[in-house]
Amino acid sequence: MSFNILYATAQPKNWETGRRDLVVKTINQVDADIIGLQEVMKIQKDQLESDLEETYTLVTPWNNSYFGNSIGYKNNRFTEIDRGRFTFSPTPDVPGTDFHNNDNSRYASWIILKDNKTNKSIFVLSTHFYSHREQKVERHKSAQILMDKILKLSKGLPVIAMGDFNTVENSAAYVTITEHKINPLTDTYRVLHPNNPDIDGTVNGGVSRYPGLTNGERIDYIFSSQLRVLESGILHTHFNENYPSDHFPVTARFGY
Secondary structure: OEEEOOOOOOOOOOHHHHHHHHHHHHHHHHOOOEEEEEEEOHHHHHHHHHHHOOOEEEEOOOOOOOOEEEEEEEOOOEEEEEEEEEEOOOOOOOOOOOOOOOOOOOEEEEEEEEEOOOOOEEEEEEEEOOOOOOOHHHHHHHHHHHHHHHHHHOOOOOEEEEEEOOOOOOOHHHHHHHOOOOOOOEEHHHHHOOOOOOOOOOEOOOOOOOOOOOOOOOOEEEEEEOOEEEEEEEOOOOEOOEOOOOEOOEEEEEEO
């Protein structure tokens, strides 16, 4: 599962006054083996590590950013082999950097996991691209950096790359990811579902809006390579008409 959980101080419902419990309920309800989380502020990271520790190890390589990208994996299923992070900037290996020398650095967290059931390993990544308020050029450059880094870091392993990519299907960034000349990634949702604008949206219009929009933009994805995509979906999860975030979680199930 990939889930932009909405940063802690967002109004009108902040993290402590209702959304923390709903995010934890959502994660436990889905019961995914691997989760990617975005917009994770430090207070959220610390509390989710505690809330989920019986089931998940939560990894959040920090980047001197407003918020982080986390990867959680089930303790009894996987063994961690390696981990790291890189920024979307002219200097990807320098934390906190971006394209404009300001304080809005975006980045990717990655981890290599060994599946204890099969002894096979997999490369997993969680990321959050520059927002719609910023230029498309930055997202295109970010996609190019992403694909270059995945090629080098994944070491030929199967890949799951998930997150809030802040980009739509006809964008240069999306095309760079799905049509890369060396290591293209599969859009796990679209490969199983024909275009249906009424239910494809992943941005729901806000935590206080019910029912949430299902026909907004689809900007959250789970991409993959070298894996059989068995299921993929967008979850319209709510609790008593309250949403845990302004994004819907997205899910995929794989065989390999």
